[in-house]
Amino acid sequence: MSWEESTKNKMLNLHLPTDPRWVDIASMNLEDILVDHAYCEQKAASSCISLILRFPDLDELVDVLTPVVAEEWAHFERVMEQIRKRGYNFGFPRKDVYVVKLYEFVRKGGSRMDQLTEHLLMNALIEARSCERFKLLWKNIPDQELQQFYYELMISEAGHYVNFLDLARKYQDPEKVNKRWQEWLTFEGEVLKGVEVRSDRMH
Numbered sequence: 001m002s003w004e005e006s007t008k009n010k011m012l013n014l015h016l017p018t019d020p021r022w023v024d025i026a027s028m029n030l031e032d033i034l035v036d037h038a039y040c041e042q043k044a045a046s047s048c049i050s051l052i053l054r055f056p057d058l059d060e061l062v063d064v065l066t067p068v069v070a071e072e073w074a075h076f077e078r079v080m081e082q083i084r085k086r087g088y089n090f091g092f093p094r095k096d097v098y099v100v101k102l103y104e105f106v107r108k109g110g111s112r113m114d115q116l117t118e119h120l121l122m123n124a125l126i127e128a129r130s131c132e133r134f135k136l137l138w139k140n141i142p143d144q145e146l147q148q149f150y151y152e153l154m155i156s157e158a159g160h161y162v163n164f165l166d167l168a169r170k171y172q173d174p175e176k177v178n179k180r181w182q183e184w185l186t187f188e189g190e191v192l193k194g195v196e197v198r199s200d201r202m203h
């Protein structure tokens with residue numbers, strides 16, 4: 001299967017495709033998109049570090065996520081390189097409404113493994129959506145260097161998406177995970193419907 005095929009929403013399971021207006025306005029506002037993106041990569045790295053700190057007793061989780069931290073940090077470095085090269089300002093992070101809303105869906109309580117499932121699924125979802133958006137940027141941004149960059153990121157985030165889902169199914173009854181995953185997907189689709197399409201946000 002080609003990458004084009006495998007990164008279709010069907011494979012990513014996303015319920016709602018990104019509003020096509022997003023990529024048009026995002027490509028006209030590269031500075032904001034790159035700055036927001038830089039913070040997304042930073043958050044991706046720190047969320048893996050948090051999982052490792054919280055679950056150091058889970059060998060496979062630690063071994064799978066350790067190289068992911070390095071990959072996310074390398075993505076951050078590469079985004080920063082683009083920002084500096086273009087003479088853009090980095091500055092403070094913007095409010096991430098999308099992630100704030102997803103956090104609200106994290107089910108509190110339950111067992112330690114239930115908590116792990118919630119966080120792994122939330123991470124998987126953010127990876128899936130990022131992957132979908134990188135694909136749109138890859139296909140639509142006129143700048144050739146950025147096209148290649150987004151293409152590589154799309155592949156990398158698709159791998160992380162699989163990592164998170166596989167870990168969730170390893171540490172929790174896969175049927176339970178699949179059921180909860182469907183609930184997360186439905187919720188994410190609803191969140192996206194309610195989030196304003198903005199040119200200065202990755203999500």
Ligand SMILES: [Fe+2]
Binds near residue numbers: 044072075
């Ligand atoms: Fe990344």
Ligand SMILES: [Fe+2]
Binds near residue numbers: 072156160
């Ligand atoms: Fe990632």
